[in-house]
Amino acid sequence: MIEAAALLPDHADRSAGARLHAILDGIPFGVVTLAIAADGALRIRRINAAAARTLAVDPALLIGRALEDAFPRIAGTSVPARLRRTALLGEALATMELAYDGALDGGVVEITAFSSAAGEAAVFVRDVTNRRRAEQRVAQSEQHWRRLFEHSGDAILIARRGCYVAANRRAHELFRAGDAAIVDLPIGALSPNDVDVTRVQVEEALGVARAQGWFETEREFRRFDGTIFPGEGTITLIDEEEDSFQLSVRDISERREAERLxxxxxxxxxxxxxxxxxxxxxxxxxxxxxxxxxxxxxxxxxxxxxxxxxxxxxxxxxxxxxxxxxxxxxxxxxxxxxxxxxxxxxxxxxxxxxxxxxxxxxxxxxxxxxxxxxxxxxxxxxxQSSQAVRAIALGDWLRSLLVSLEPTTKRARLCVSLAVEPEGEVTTDPGALAQVITNLVSNAAIHAFEGRDDRRVALVAAIGARTLEIRFSDNGVGMEPAVAARIFDPFFTTKRSSGGTGLGLHILHNLVTARLGGDIAVDSAPGAGTTFVLTLPIRGAEA
Known part of the structure; x- marks a missing residue:
């Protein structure tokens, strides 16, 4: 390898060279100096710090080496020959770009060369990798946007200073432009309204778009064949200074028809x-x-x-x-x-x-x-014909009621027992209560003892502090759960063929819950008889 000192002219001032090196290292952009050696090779004379950083190389390893050996990637290109002409003939090298291997994933540098002295060339090096990558990303983004623009399902038009400057394929299809050009048309050309009216409307829409970045509206548009269609238009502001915006249009004829239908x-x-x-x-x-x-x-x-x-x-x-x-x-x-x-x-x-x-x-x-x-x-x-609330001696009142029901109980061969615990007065609606007891007795006489000779009915009343509980039990045939669940439904009866209306227990339920303000429950099983339990409030005992 030829030493770097051998490349310096014999008459060069060593101290001046050192100062020159210091100046070169202080320059913020890369500088590589080349010289024609005695063997005729174009060798590297100096690489400043900025060039070393840009090319990611160690200058000590490259000083004195032939250009093609130091940078093999350019050996097969025209660069070495052109730099040789610069050094020998003083022919300047215009700016050009080169790929290099210094970076992990490669890079791009921009070089410019001129002759610094006879047989010498100075090469200025600038890393443009980031710029080129940014430009590439912009190009890719633009290409991607262009694909989206062209293949969008919506018609997209770009307007600038009152005229359309771009329209995608869907826009030509939607507006049936055919071979006609949408570009350069005034923005009112696709509206059924007057151009001036349309411009006023667009200005109003742009005012909203400036405030919130976009504006959406439903309006009518006119195709090139003169037909009118309803569309959903969205205006998006692009550049306020250039008065440019994007208009996206979607045909909503089918939606309008669906809404109409x-x-x-x-x-x-x-x-x-x-x-x-x-x-x-x-x-x-x-x-x-x-x-x-x-x-x-x-x-x-x-x-x-x-x-x-x-x-x-x-x-x-x-x-x-x-x-x-x-x-x-x-x-x-x-x-x-x-x-x-x-x-x-x-x-x-x-x-x-x-x-x-x-x-x-x-x-x-x-x-x-x-x-x-x-x-x-x-x-x-x-x-039974009165709705008056009054105090009654419950035991005597029930016994008198059962006496009046003896025609029914005797005809049905019922043995009725009565117990009141304790004997005393209650304030209630005796008319409603009489109808309830009458309906219970009639229901038992008709339904409870089919095919049975032992027919016993027990009426037990218990007077509490606030409520009156009346239990009406029989030792009859009982009911299936499905029947018991529906006995209070209107018109539900198991004796319709015998003239039953299905209203007796429904009336009873309404009397207990509505007029007497109480509750009624039923407990029954096939062969085990039936028990009705009435829980009634005692009037005047709420306090």
């Missing part, structure tokens, strides 16, 4: 719903009227059964009384004839008086029985 379908649906609602209201009114009628019939039927039963019960004591009075009349007539004929003796008189006494006793007892029945019936009728 949906609106039409909604209106039709609302009309049908309105009609159906009116029909349902009418049907519900008819149903409620029918239900009220059936409930009245059910009540009248219950009252009719009660009247018929009481009439039957009264008929017996009254008939016996009539028979006893008739017998008494006969005895009196016999005694009167004997007295008139003068044949009335002491024995006949005593016997006649004894028969009369027995007839009067029989008549009195049966008339008293009839009076009790009438009194119980009257009180029950008054209670």
């Amino acid at each position: 949906r609106s039409q379908a909604t209106a039709e649906l609302e009309r049908q719903v309105s009609l159906r609602t009116a029909e349902l209201r009418h049907a519900l009114a008819d149903l409620e009227a029918t239900q009220e009628t059936l409930i009245r019939r059910e009540k009248l039927a219950s009252l009719g059964d009660l009247v018929a039963g009481v009439a039957h019960e009264i008929n017996t004591p009254v008939g016996i009384g009539v028979t006893a009075v008739t017998h008494l009349q006969g005895q009196i007539a016999t005694l009167t004839r004997a007295l008139a004929q003068g044949t009335l003796g002491r024995v006949q008189l005593e016997q006649g008086l004894a028969e009369a006494t027995r007839s009067l006793e029989i008549t009195h007892a049966n008339l008293a029985r009839a009076a009790d029945l009438v009194r119980s019936f009257k009180q029950t009728s008054v209670d």
Whole structure:
């Protein structure tokens, strides 16, 4: 290797060379000096610090080496020959770019050379790797944007200073431009409105876009063939100084048609719903009227059964009384004839008086029985027709009610037991309570004991501090769970073929929950009888 000192002219001042080296190292850009050696090779004479950093090399290893040996990557290029001409002929080398291997992933430097002395060349080196990479990224980004621009599903137009300067393929398709050019058209050319009106609208839109960066609107656009279509337009500000913006347009004809059809379908649906609602209201009114009628019939039927039963019960004591009075009349007539004929003796008189006494006793007892029945019936009728809240002696009131229900219980062969714990008064609605007990008894008589001879019903009332609990139990056939779950539903009955309406327990449930303000529960199982539990608030005990 030729030493660097051998490249210096014999007459060179060593101290001047040292100062020159110091100056070169202080220069912020890279400098490489070359010289033609005695063997004719173009060798590296000096590499300053900036060049060493740029090329990522150690100057000590390269000083004195031939250019092609130091940088093999340029050996096959025209660079060495051109630098030789610069050194020998003074021919300057214009700026050019070279790839080099100094960086980890390679780099690009920009070089410029001129002749510094006979047989010498000075090469200025500047690293442009970052700039080239930035330019490459910009180019890639622009290429990517161009692809997005051209293949976007929306029509995209770029406008600058009142004219369109670019339009993608979708824009030409949407506006049916054909071979016509959208570029250079004024921004109002694609609007069905007057150009001046359109420009005012665009200026207003740009004002909004300047404030928030974009502006979105729905408006009509005009195609090149003159047809009008609704579109969704978005204006995005690009450069306020150049008055440039991007307009994205999407055809919303199908959406508008879908909205129209949906609106039409909604209106039709609302009309049908309105009609159906009116029909349902009418049907519900008819149903409620029918239900009220059936409930009245059910009540009248219950009252009719009660009247018929009481009439039957009264008929017996009254008939016996009539028979006893008739017998008494006969005895009196016999005694009167004997007295008139003068044949009335002491024995006949005593016997006649004894028969009369027995007839009067029989008549009195049966008339008293009839009076009790009438009194119980009257009180029950008054209670069931009244909604007045009053205090009642619960035990006596229930016993009187059961007396009025004896026609039903006797006809159904029911053995009814009553227990009130403790005896006392409660304030309640006796009319509603009488209807509830009556319906429970009637329900048990009709449904509970089919096919059974042992027919026992227990009515147990427990008076608490705030509530009254009434348990109505039977030892009948019981119910399946599916039946028990529906017994309070209106019109649900297992005896429809026998004339059942399915309203008795429904009325009972409404009376308990609505009029009496309580709750009712049922416990039943097949073969194990049924128990109804009523929990009723005692009026006046809330405090």
